[in-house]
Amino acid sequence: MGFSAYIAKRYLRSKSSQNAVNIINFITFLVIVIGAAALFVVLSAFSGLKTFSLQFTNTFDPDLKARPTSGKFFTVTPSVLKELENAAGVAHFSKEIEERIYLSFEEKNHIAYLKGIDEAYHKVTGIDSTLYFGNWGVAENQAVIGLGIFNLLGGPLNNYLKPLNAITLKPGKGSISANALNSRSFYNQMPLVVSGVYAVEDDLDKKYVFTRLPIAQAFLEKDSTQVSGINFKLNPNASIEKVKRELQQILGTSITVVSRRELNSTLYRMLNTENVATYLIFTLVLIIALFNVVGAIIMMILDKQQNSKTLYALGTTLPQLRNIYFLQGLMVTSLGGLIGLFLGSVLVLSQITFKWLKITPTLAYPVEFKLINLVIVMATIFILGLLSAKIASSRITKKLVAAT
Known part of the structure; x- marks a missing residue:
C-alpha cells in the first residue's frame, strides 16, 4: 500500500478532535449515500415504466412490418408471398388490411379502425394474450372488439339479432356533397x-375491431391480393437489420419495411428523453451535494494542518500531501456510493418481490433491476467525487504546510 493511501485510510477512520468537523463529515457521507440510493431507485423506476409502456406495443406490433410508402393499400402477388416464405430469418408472416370505420349500436356510435387479419396473425403478435373474455370466433362477420368500444356501445356477445353496424365510404375519387x-x-x-x-x-x-381478412377485404371492396400491411415474426437469433434489408429487396421501393422501434419512434423518443432528463436532474442534485465533499475535505485539511506540516518537515512532498486528501475524498465518495447502491438495490428488489408500492389495488409500481443502472450510478458518483477531491486537495500549498 502506498504512503498516501495508508495515511488517507487512517484519516478516513479516525475522528477529529473538533466535534463540528465530525458532524460535517457525517452529513457529507450521509448525503452521498442518500443521493446514490435515490438516483438508482429513480433509474430503476424509469426502466420499469419503459418496459411497462412498451409491453403494449410488443403485444400489438410485430418484429417487422411492411407498409405502403404512399397511400393506404398495396398489392402482394402469390410469387412475392412465395419469396417471403423462403426469406431467411422469417419464422411467420401475416397479411392485414386496416381502415377507419363508423360503428353504431342502438343509437350509440363510435369511430374505430377495422383490422382484417389472417390465420397467421396470432403467430406473429401476442394478440391472443389480450383476450379479456369470449373467443376469436370462427363464423363469418364475427369480430373481436376492445373493452373501451364494448363499454361505449354496450353490444352484447354473440348477439345475432342485434349486431353492431359497421359503415365505411366506398372507394372512389372526388368530393361528395351533403345530399x-x-x-x-x-x-x-x-x-x-x-x-x-x-x-x-x-x-x-x-x-381496433378485429375480423377475418377476407370479410374486411370484401367490405372495403378490395380483392384478395390487396392489403395494408404484412407483419413478420423473426427467428430468435435472426438479425433484424439483415432480414429487413432482404425483405425490402423482395418487396421493392413502393413498400417500406419498418421495425417495431420505428413503428413507435415517438414513444421510444419520449421515454428516452424523460429518462435522460431525470438522470440529469438527479445528477445536478448530486453535484450540489458533492460540494459538501469539497467543504469537508478543506475542513479536514485545516484540522490536520499541524500533521501536514510535520509530514512535510519529514520529507513528504506537496504532491504526496495533496494525494492523501485526494484519496480520502475519493474513498468517502466511493464508499458512500457503494452503500447507497446497496440500499437502493434493497428497495428495488423488495418492490419487485413484495410489490409494496401500488399504482392501483391490483397493479404494483413497475421497477426493473438492471446492471447498467448500477454502473451508471457508480460511474457518476466516482467521476463527481474525483472532481470534488481534486478541487479540495489543490488547496494544499507550500504556504499552508511550511513551518512558521
Missing part, C-alpha cells in the same frame, strides 16, 4: 357479431 351522403350508394354497411373482447390499455381498447 349524396344520405344515399346508400356512397357507403358500405356490414353487421358485426361480437364474439370476444380484448383489453390492453385505454387508447388501444377504443381503437
